[in-house]
Amino acid sequence: MGGFLDILYFIVPISIAYAAPLIFTAIGGVFSERSGVINIGLEGLMVMGAFVGIVFNLFFVDTFGAWTPWVSILAAMVVSAIFSLMHAVASISFRADQVVSGVAINLLGIAIALFSVKMIYGKGQTDFIQEKIPRFNIPFLQDIPVLGPMFFKSVYGSSILAVVIAILAWFIIFKTPFGLRLRSVGEHPMAADTMGIKVNRIRYIAVIISGGLAGMGGAVYAQTMTNDFGHATINGQGFMALAAMIFGKWHPIGAMGAALFFGFAQALAISSSGIPFMQNVPSVFLYILPYALTIIALAGFIGKANAPKAIGDPYIKGSR
Template sequence: MDIMQVLALVIPAAIYAGVPLILTALGGLFSERAGVVNIGLEGLMISGAFIGIVSTLWLEGAGVGAASPWIALIIAAIVGALFALFHAVASISFRADQIVSGVAINFLALGLAIFLTRLFFGRGQTDYIQNRIFRTNVAGLSEIPFIGPLFFSNAYVTSYVALALVFVVYYVIFYTPFGLRLRSVGEHPMAADTMGVNVNKMRYVAVMLSGAFGALGGAVFAVTVSGNFSATTIVGQGFMALAVLIFGRWNPLGVLGAGLFFGLAQALSTTGAQLPFFSEIHPVFLLIAPYVLTIIALTGFVGKNAAPKAIGKPYIKGSR
């Protein structure tokens, strides 16, 4: 196997494995840039995966056809934004511990999704969707020497959508009045309040955006990779997305790079047996590599000084 064959196997796998993490991490970025810790990314991904599959099945039954998974992605994002309100109300209005609230979201999402799956389908998993978003070659671009086979062949359209969203989020966060207000309530909420910014309102919007992107990440994984939903569809990817956010230093472009890095680790865990060097490594070490990286990231060794200054601190108007 030559180097080109190795790259053609690993790079597309790294991209499609990293896309759900990137989308979910972008959601966490909105929330945490506004000062609200969101440990509930795992739960948001679970809710998105469940809604994405169930919505696709329902739309297929209604005769919508090939557009079903795309409409389901939009539905999942909307439901995710509403589901994130549980975390917003607890953390912002009631000033509950944001870590505890996020953990509760994870448990609630998993328990509710499993219960509804058994209620609707009579077993621990849903039916498989027929209209999945499959890999495709980009006409014209896939023929470009070297670059074409790596980035434009055998790829999901959702990967390009996610890449576009990274740059959209970057522009919104750093070059719009909304982004300035969002960052201000995460850095110095009292100063923002003094300037007329409604701190709690901005934080509510940020958490709902976090829910939309987190659910979108889970739904993308479900309608591209898994094809159905069960209790093991989303297992740890939300925590990996949190690690991606930390590795990326709360910056959309950093999230893109970190997401692809974690995607590469996941890709090697699944394709390593086919590669010359990695085939000699015990499969267990390849499987645990992404989770080891997650632990390292969550310990705060990377990017801990880049966190918003007011993150995790409820805002009480008039307090110092």
């Protein structure tokens, strides 16, 4: 039993650390898709967030000191929110195909980021950051037997922020007038329009929120996991977040649960060499695991999880 607990003490904190960026990004997806706009561009928005987060951290570390990682997250949020405007304009105003627009965001995000890194640093990746997102123990909670060391010791500040954002998103979407409008334009935009709700304005706000949260996710991942930015920094994390959103049935708390599941899959791949009964499993299988689980989750749950009814349909005033 002691050995099993030791494994859990080791793997659970890593799982939570990997899940945090997915939580931010998946909840961003929830906002966008609840309003009726498909956002496959989460990967590109995360890439942009990771790039801005790291570069901002490197440039302003002398100015902000210990606060640098947090200000970097804020900068990444703003830039990715602005970057997501391209998807919003194409999808909402010009009524372009939302999937194609999302794919374009993915391609453009990595292209802009890598080109900029090459221009600034003269190589394919940035330098390593010195000020990382801090870890700390949560007073009182860390003393709880069994659960304390598992969940409340050596926790990234960003992981706590992710849980707070998930609860806040649930409250906004299901308990506020804005949330009701958001859901109504995703389910039946014509009825919402009849009630005087500005459909396109709500959708714009939702896509910008999704861009901001995905940017935060990218910056958190880069400043906790890789500590630099290169072509492989956000390696499919945005698609995993998209899967977590669908797996969580377009619900913020569900998306958080699914993100924790994918975080656990990634943690398992990394820490398998320290787990006795998994040492003989070839590491390549374990590295495939998170992506295989993503496909299984999407294949198994996409039929059962009902997306918002008007998702992917541009709204033309006066049409049904």
